[in-house]
Amino acid sequence: xxxxxxxxxxxxxxxxxxxxxxxxxxxxxxxxxxxxxxxxxxxxxxxxxxxxxxxxxxxxxxxxxxxxxxxxxxxxxxxxxxxxxxxxxxxxxxxxxxxxxxxxxxxxxxxxxxxxxxxxxxxxxxxxxxxxxxxxxxxxxxxxxxxxxxxxxxxxxxxxxxxxxxxxxxxxxxxxxxxxxxxxxxxxxxxxxxxxxxxxxxxxxxxxxxxxxxxxxxxxxxxxxxxxxxxxxxxxxxxxxxxxxxxxxxxxxxxxxxxxxxxxxxxxxxxxxxxxxxxxxxxxxxxxxxxxxxxxxxxxxxxxx
Numbered sequence: 001x002x003x004x005x006x007x008x009x010x011x012x013x014x015x016x017x018x019x020x021x022x023x024x025x026x027x028x029x030x031x032x033x034x035x036x037x038x039x040x041x042x043x044x045x046x047x048x049x050x051x052x053x054x055x056x057x058x059x060x061x062x063x064x065x066x067x068x069x070x071x072x073x074x075x076x077x078x079x080x081x082x083x084x085x086x087x088x089x090x091x092x093x094x095x096x097x098x099x100x101x102x103x104x105x106x107x108x109x110x111x112x113x114x115x116x117x118x119x120x121x122x123x124x125x126x127x128x129x130x131x132x133x134x135x136x137x138x139x140x141x142x143x144x145x146x147x148x149x150x151x152x153x154x155x156x157x158x159x160x161x162x163x164x165x166x167x168x169x170x171x172x173x174x175x176x177x178x179x180x181x182x183x184x185x186x187x188x189x190x191x192x193x194x195x196x197x198x199x200x201x202x203x204x205x206x207x208x209x210x211x212x213x214x215x216x217x218x219x220x221x222x223x224x225x226x227x228x229x230x231x232x233x234x235x236x237x238x239x240x241x242x243x244x245x246x247x248x249x250x251x252x253x254x255x256x257x258x259x260x261x262x263x264x265x266x267x268x269x270x271x272x273x274x275x276x277x278x279x280x281x282x283x284x285x286x287x288x289x290x291x292x293x294x295x296x297x298x299x300x301x302x303x304x305x
Contacts, residue, residue: 035233051197051234098125101190101221104276106133108219108259114138114185119208120192121168124152130188131156131166139166140179146170171207183213190221193243194235198228201246209250217280224260224275229267237272247279255282 043049105126110116112135121127121141127149131139141149149168153161169175189208196204212218223237231237244256261274 031233032230033233038233050200050203051195098127098129098190101126102129102133104221104259105130105186105188105219108276108278109217110186112138115182116140116186116188117142117179117184117211119171119187119189119211120144122148122152122192124149124156126188126190127152127166128156131164132160134164136163136165137167139164140182140184141166141168142171142175142179144171176207176210180211180213184211184216187211187216187218189219193220193238194223194231197230197236198238205246205250209247212251212279212281214281217278220277220279222275222277223264224258224273225267225270227270229270231265231267231272237270240275240277243277247277251279251281253282254279 110130110133112133114134115138116130116134117140118127118130119142121143124131124141127139127141143149146168153168156164156166187208193201193204208218220243222243223231223235224240225237226239228236228238228242240258247254247256257278259276259278261276264272264274266272
């Protein structure tokens with residue numbers, strides 16, 4: 001009887017799919033468990049520390065040890081690659097990091113003369129391309145610590161830094177007021193919200209959206225799913241409806257649209273996509289995007305990954 005069942009499963013190629021599903025589930029569960037233990041240990045010495053701060057601390061610690069964190073040098077391919085790995089980009093190809101996001105930002109209207117704020121600039125994976133593309137003094141990179149972007153300055157070279165004079169600073173009240181007064185044309189937030197748990201979304205959006213002016217276009221890169229779900233030890237995917245609700249509560253007249261990206265993976269029947277939320281004032285001073293760039297994401301239900 002058992003042999004017959006195995007033969008049927010092999011014939012329908014179900015055994016391989018079920019093995020992959022179990023593997024994904026176990027890897028994800030173990031990853032989340034390790035993340036929770038690490039955060040609990042970190043909180044013993046940082047009682048007021050947020051999970052997002054713990055994530056930055058973990059990434060900075062790896063950099064200081066000479067280890068490039070996997071999110072900064074891994075090129076992922078195929079469904080659920082974020083659970084099982086991918087091909088590695090060696091540190092010598094650091095100029096290739098962030099190129100995909102940079103191309104999308106330019107596609108969505110960024111011009112060299114625009115003032116661009118990179119909120120959560122990190123190791124300047126995307127910032128290195130924005131700095132080279134924009135005119136001098138037009139790039140502002142912000143993060144909760146300088147431990148990451150100081151390391152990222154090595155990607156630029158001294159000549160580029162002197163020629164482009166980028167502004168880099170820590171997210172704090174004086175700098176936020178200065179940038180809000182600057183009224184940036186573009187506000188970029190690439191893969192930051194994916195490392196912020198649901199209970200920390202309110203303070204995150206309070207800081208981010210206060211930087212918007214009438215002509216500002218906010219591009220929010222995030223992992224999209226049909227419901228909010230934790231995908232890895234330090235990562236979450238969010239629904240468009242939830243993020244839109246957070247935005248409209250703070251900017252009731254904002255115009256929010258979603259540009260869907262390629263399938264990143266799936267957890268059970270929940271598809272995960274790398275998407276971009278486009279937020280701007282309904283009566284802003286910037287030309288509206290073409291309709292083809294405002295395509296909404298149609299949720300998919302995928303039985304196996």
